[in-house]
Amino acid sequence: MGIPQVDNFDIVEVKFKGGRKEYFRNVDYLSLTTGDPVVVDVPSGHHIGYVSLQGELVRLQMQKRKVRDDDNILRIYRIANQKDIEKWEEAKNREIPTLYRCRQIVEELGLKMKMSDVEYQADNSKATFYYSADERVDFRELIKVLAGEFRIRVEMRQISLRQEAGRLGGIGVCGRELCCSTWLVDFKNVSTSAARYQNLSLNPSKLSGQCGRLKCCLNYELDTYMDAIKDIPEVDKPLQTEAGIAKLQKTDIFRKLMWFSYNNDNDWHSITCERVKEIQELNAKGVKVFNLQHNESSELEDLAAQSTRELELLDKKFAKKKKKKKPRNRSREQQTSNSPQAASPRPASENRENRNKGPRNPEAGPKQDGGNPENRKRRNKNRKKPRNPQNQAPNPANPQAKPDNQGGNNQQGPAKKENKRRFPPRKNQNPNNNSGNE
Secondary structure (H helix, E strand, O other): OOOOOOOOOOEEEEEEEOOOOOEEEEEOOOOOOEEEEEEEEOOOEEEEEEEEEEHOOOOOOOHOOOOOOOOOOOOEEEEEOOOHHHHHHHHOOOOHHHHHHHHHHHHOOOOOEEEEEEEEEEOOOOOEEEEEEOOOOOHHHHHHHHHHHEEEEEEEEEEEHHHHHHOOOOEEEOOOHHHHOOOOOEEEEEHHHHHHOOOOOOOOHHHEEEOOOHHHHHHHOOHHHHHHHOOOOOOOOEEEOOOOOEEEEEOOOOOOOOEEEEEOOOOOEEEEHHHHHHHHHHOOOOOOEOOOOOOHHHHHHHHHHHEEEEHHHHHHHHHHHHOOOOOOHHHHHHHHHHOHHHHHOOHHHHHHHHHHOOOOOOOOOOOOOOOEEEEEHHHHHHHHOOOOOOOOOOOOOOOOOOOOOOOOOOOOOOOOOOOOOOOOOOOOOOOOOOOOOO
8 A cells, every 4th residue: 555645735834023923825836944035925015924834734723723724815926035035124124213213203192002013014015013002092193193204004003911022022031032922822811820729929020921911831730730639638727636736838749748837836747648638537527636647645655665676776786896896915915914024114214224235145245347347437427426515525536636626716617506406425335345446
């Protein structure tokens, strides 16, 4: 079986300034794509717009807007060329000066109306003035003045505040372009009940849009909220408990939770919707529950006992962990405690004297320095010299050398600065070797 052939729908949706959309017939079956500028037939000449929709989607939109497919639908002449677009741009450049001048004329005539926008036709033969007013306005004198000043055919068209916001455009609180200026065509009534069902604060400054009316987006999720509210009980009266009277404060529709508070108490208590239904049934029978969470006080005692048992289990776990810790090496401590030296510790001064004494074995004789004599000399040179805090004569390396003349002038140069850090003199560990280098 082959694919059935379906005739293409020959009506095209064309968009004009301010989001205004109309339907035209593609008589010549031009190959059009979305966004192409086309010259269309209008009752008083021709105009230029952009293709916004075509195909079977146009049929659905016409059914939605209740537009009949008859001979009243005008035709598309051609795709706009460069000359048509240049002439259209010249006509659009006259719109802003015309709007300002029209507002001045309205003030001079004292009319209670607000001029919102002006739209020139592409052939520069007609201008449409859009205005909004709370009351009916007699603008016959205004039309005469405008036609005489601008030498053009004038048409006055009243629009609502929402249509005015759509024509002017803007950015909403969501950060996106206004729905009424992009895709929204049919404006439905929006009431404060839509905000109440969604648990929104009834603040007019937050609920109103740029048009001054309630936001159209309040109706977008209203059906979802209405379906979710079916499972939530209605609380017309406060709940009766032994702890006090509980009043409803807040409802979370999607989590199925309800918050209540007792009189003279700022704390909110959250309970499920099933629990609320249970309390309402008991109150209808004349029974008061202990509080919002429990029916009787015995339940609280059971919970308290359970919590204490859990705490005891936690204490036992921590006690086991402490026992599992490895003890220190007690054998080493016992050996040190049993030794006679550990029982009577020596003073620090005695230990220091024993350290400065000679070798423990007297028969061993003096300690002999081994190794290379050059390395030994280098070590002795780098070794720190003992300080002389008692101003004793230094022990020269060569005993035959004469000491320096301390009283006279030192011819060898200025004396070296003494180190500020003072330490006791270092005693020679080898009393037999005074020179240290024999």
